[in-house]
Amino acid sequence: MASSAVVVGAGVLGSSVADRLARSGWAVTHVERLAPGHVRSGSGDESRLIRASHGADPLHAAMSRRALELWRELDPRLVAQAGVAWLARTADGWEAESERVLTELGIPNQRVDATDLFPSVRTDDLAFCLLEPEAGILHARVGVRALADRAVEAGAERVVAVARPDGARVALDDGRVLEADVVVWACGAWMPGLFGDVLSLRITQQDVFYFAADGQWATPGVPGWVDYDGAAYGLGDLDGRGVKVAPDVDGPPFDAQTGERRVHPEHERFARAYLAHRFPALAGAPLVGSRVCQYEITPDTWFVAAPHPEHDGRVWLLGGGSGHAFKHGPALAERLESWIAGTEPAEPRFGLGDRHRDTSLRTVGEL
Structure with a gap:
């Protein structure tokens, strides 16, 4: 059975894996080019909604509910x-559809008067x-750092370096080459530049x-909210930052490494x-x-969590958060x-290969 791993990337997905493997007794090397939750990563903002509703999809509903439990186990103050x-x-x-699935899974939900x-809220266009x-707001960047730090406390070695694949090995920009039983690449928006030949990410x-x-709008008190058909x-x-409004419209193409982090004027107009x-x-x-972030979107908005086709299960690709990581x-x-250990079969819907566009997991709209 595999016992050592290199995990590349310290966003929420990479840090979650490094933490999990280290606490399970794996010898883990955790590689990150800057720092967990750095400003150019998709895991760098202050807050994220943690909710179970995913329309008619019970897999994501159950997995999100479990993640909420795990975040609270890590530190109740995070949520x-x-x-x-x-x-x-x-x-x-x-x-x-969400209401039906949540009820079937025993996840608390109720219809209320908005x-x-x-x-202050307009309701004349609401059914x-x-x-x-029981859903909540995660202190996102703090949570990522807490995961990465707990991995180190469990024995993981953190390495700050730029990494590139070298077959089943990891080549660092300082000349070192890392080897392990398993390598997990969880590099967010940098994944297409590394593995664009086997996965599709926008x-x-x-x-x-x-x-x-004013103080009436403080959270907790005021809940998080989602307007699926309104794409927002x-x-x-939260913490005096201001009322957060996020347009979930499909933004323009973006380069996370070189892009200037200036908000799109149309996005600001939409938010206002x-x-x-x-x-x-x-x-x-x-x-x-305001903050500029990025999504790494698969054609069907489902995650990528699959072995690379060329390395006999020794190299895994993890990404495609599509705003849900x-x-x-x-x-x-x-x-x-x-899945890595081979004790359960991998989820086929997270595999590599052709996918069809389906935005049902996103509150996506158009400007």
């Missing part, structure tokens, strides 16, 4: 239990509001915005218009912060360990 509200514009869409959740009361610019608000999500004012529409009291609220990272790492 603000604020709940997440789904603002349903139709009676029989994504939210109704006006009881927000200091209903579905609340996941890297897009995704911007988030923070608007000034956000949360109240959405804020004025959904939360009228915040129309015209001052913009107090934090919701699943620690739970996906649990599963990946069993």
Whole structure:
């Protein structure tokens, strides 16, 4: 049985795997070009929604619920239990499918009056509001660092270097070559440049915005929220940062290594218009912060978690978060360990090969 691993990448997926393997007794070398959750990574923002709703898909619902448990086990302070509200514009869409699956899985959910959740909210275009009361808001960057640090505490060696594949080995920019029983590449937006011949990922610019608000909008108190058909999500004012509004429109192509991190003007206009529409009291609220991030999107928005076709199961590719990595990272790492060890078959939907476009796992829209 394999007993040593090199994990390349210290975003949420790579850090989850390094942590899981190290705590299971593997000899782990964890390689990162800068630092866990660095500013150019997809894991670098302050907050992420952690919720179980995934439409009609029970696999992702169960995995997200498990990830929430694991985040809280890591440190209960990482998750603000604020709940997440789904603002349903139709009676029989994504939210109704989520409600059915959550109920079947025993995950708490209830229909509520949205006006009881927000200091100001427009509801005339909503069919209903579905609340996941046990969902929450993850302190994202802090969580990634906590995972990476716990891996080191469990015996993992952290190496700061730029890595490139060398067959089944890992070549570092300082001249060293690392070998192990298994290598896991979890390099986020850098994956296409390393393995574009065997996987398909689009890297897009995704911007988030923070608007000034008074104490009524503090989170916890105000829940996180998702407007699936409105292609937007956000949360109240967490830690004094401001009310977060994130357009989930498909952004332009982006190079995470060389791209200038300036928000897209159309994204800001979308965020302001959405804020004025959904939360009228915040129309015209001052913009107090913004951040450029990126998604690594597979054609069907499902993860990539599969062995490279050329190295007899010794090299695994992990990525394609499509905006969902934090919701699943620690739970996906649990599963990946069993797949790598050969104790369970890998999930075929996360495999390499042809995929068909299906945006049902994203609140995606168009400008």
